[in-house]
Amino acid sequence: MTLLFAHADCPTSVLALRRLGAARADGAALVCVAQETPEAAARLARRTGVAFTVLAEDSPYPVSRAHGVDAVPTAVVLERGEEIERVVGWDAAAYERLLGVQLPGEPRSKPGCGARWMYDYGARGGLDELEDMFERGWSDGLPVIPPTRERVEAMLGGRDRTDSLGFIPPGHGEATLERVAACAVLAGCKPAYFPLVVAAVEAALDPAFNAHGIAVTTQPAGPIVIVNGPARERVGLNSGMGVLGPGARANMTLGRALRLVLTLTGGALPGALDRSTLGNPAKLGLCLAENEEASPWEPLHVERGFAPDASTVTVFAADAPLSVSDHRSLTADELAYVLATAAGATWSPFWWPMDYQSLFVVCPEHAALFRAAGWRKARLREAIFEHAVRPARELNRGETTPYVKAADPEDRVHKWTDADRILIVVAGGEAGRFSAVFGPCGGMGETAITKEVRWTT
C-alpha cells in the first residue's frame, strides 16, 4: 500500500496525479491523501483523472503530520503498516518501479512544494487569511501579516496594551499600544522594531508636526522616518546602498508601520480622508537610517540636541525625493550650487521664498568632497541657501508668492525664507555621486519632530 500525499496548489502534485491517472495506476496499491476539504479533493480527482481512491484530509492534517510529510507530493510505501520507502517530489522511475506501470512524458523528475500545513497558519486554504485582510480593509494595497493575538502580544513585548499615545488625526482613532502593535504586525515588523514604531507615532502626534493637515491635504507629501544612533545597528536598519529604496526589512516595515497607524487607526485612507491628488511612492512608508559613519558632520539627532549615543526617530513630512546626479563638481562650492539648483524646483518651481523645510540626503561620495574642503554642515547649509537665489522677474509666473509679485523685478529672492529650513543628513552607498532632496509639505506650519527611543528590555 502506498499513500500519496498531495494538495491542489502544488503543481508537482497535480503533475504526479495526472501522470498516474493517465497510466491507470492500480487503486488497490495506491491511495491519494489530499490535504484538502472533501470538495476540493473531489475537484482535484476529477481534474487529474485519477481512477484510484482520493481521501480528503483537512486541517490540522493529522495523518500527514503523523507520517512526517512536510513536502508534496510524497509517496509513503507501507508494508504491514510500517514505512519501507518514501518518494519525495515527482520521480517517474521510482513510481514505475513501485507501481509496475509505464509513465511516459517529460519531466521525469521535478521537486515538490511545501505541505499544506507548513504555511497555512492553522486555517484552510493558505492564502485565505491574507485575502481576508484585504477584504477587511486592513491593507495599504500590499499583503499584510494578520495581527493574531499571539503576534500582537509578542510585538507588545510585555508593555501595557491599553497605554495610549493619544488620538490620531484626522479620524481621531485612539493609538493604544495594542493598536500600534497590530499595525506593526500588519506591516511585517519584528518585535525588536516596536520601540522605534512607538517613538515614530509619538513624534507624529506632536502638535507641532500637524499630522492632521498633512494627512488630509491634496499635496503629495507624507511622513517619513529618519533613525539615528545605536538603534540603527540594533534593529538592522540600512543606511548605505539603496537606503531610500526597498531591500531591508527594518527600513520597509518601520516606515510602513507608521503609515498604517496613520491610515488605519487614524483614518487617513487615500480616497477617503486622505485627499492627496497624486500621493507619492514613499507614502507606502519610508524609513532611512543616517549613515553617521560616512558623515563628516554631527548626525541629525546631535544637531537637534540629543546625545550621540541616544537612539532617536525623526518624523518629517516629505514629498518623493528628487535625485541629484553630480559626478563632475570638483569644488565644494560648485557641488553646493548644484544641490541648491535642484532643490529650487521642488514643490513648486516659482513659489519663492518658501517657509517649508527641505531635507537633503547627501551621499558618502559627496560628503567626502565637503570633508576634503573642510566644510562643516553649517557652511554647506548657508551655501545651499545662498546659491538658491533668483531675481523676482524670473519667478513671476504661474504659482508664485505675493512676495515675488510685490518685489522689484531685480530683487534677489531666495528659495527658502531662512537657511534653518534646510535639513541635511548623510546616507547611501559608498560609490555613486547621487544625492537627493525631498520636496516639502507646504503651508502646514509643520516642523520635523525628533523623539528618543525608549527601550524596555
Added chain:
Amino acid sequence: MDYVSPFDERTREPRRLAPRTADLRGRRVALLDISKARGAEFLDEIERLLRERGAATSRHAKPTFSRPAPPELVDELVRDVELVVEGLAD
C-alpha cells in the same frame, strides 16, 4: 481567527447628513473662511445670495486652513448659528 483590529471602532461609525433646509428665511447662517487666498471674495458672493433668500448671515474665519478650527470658534458656531457654509478649499 481572533485578530487584533488596528481600528478604533468608535471612530468608524459613518455620520449621516442632516436633512436639507427647505426655507432660509430667518435662519442664522455662518460663513466660515478657512483663510486660503481670496476665499473671502467667494464667500461675499455666497452671502449676497443667502441674504436675498432671507437668511441672517455672520462672518467668521479660521486662523489657518492647515489646522482644524480652534475649539473656541467651534463652540461659538455651535452656540450662535444654525447653518455653516465653510470655504474655500482646492
